[in-house]
Amino acid sequence: MPAPTAKSIILGRFLSGVLVAFLIFDAVIKLVPLAVVTETMVALGYSADQGLARLLGILTLLCTVLYVIPRTSILGAILLTGYLGGAMATHLRAGSPLFTHLLFGFYLGVIAWGGLWLRDPRLRALIPFSN
Numbered sequence: 001m002p003a004p005t006a007k008s009i010i011l012g013r014f015l016s017g018v019l020v021a022f023l024i025f026d027a028v029i030k031l032v033p034l035a036v037v038t039e040t041m042v043a044l045g046y047s048a049d050q051g052l053a054r055l056l057g058i059l060t061l062l063c064t065v066l067y068v069i070p071r072t073s074i075l076g077a078i079l080l081t082g083y084l085g086g087a088m089a090t091h092l093r094a095g096s097p098l099f100t101h102l103l104f105g106f107y108l109g110v111i112a113w114g115g116l117w118l119r120d121p122r123l124r125a126l127i128p129f130s131n
Helices: 007-030 036-044 050-068 070-094 099-102 103-119 121-126
Strands: none
Touching: 007 036, 007 050, 007 103, 007 121, 036 050, 050 070, 070 099, 070 103, 103 121
């Protein structure tokens, strides 16, 4: 498999950067936690316990840190995929709108794996897209 081009590395870093910025924002508002977080968790069927929101914020930060570190980025992407799958399951159970809420975790997962695939030769070797 040929090494990533400079353009693909730049695009991969951009996509990963957008994802990381969103995940850090999401984790911070859960760590605080803001009223909107508590209200949303209640609307999704969870208790108003701020401890759960903080735990989710810590998990988000942990997965994000693993994703950012090159040696553990694939593990981070795997863990983020599981985390986002849980979010999608929650939105499915709550009857959230399909394209704006339910599939948002899918969109983030595509960005995570796409950004990583574009910039990481190990992942390109593992998942080759051939002509």
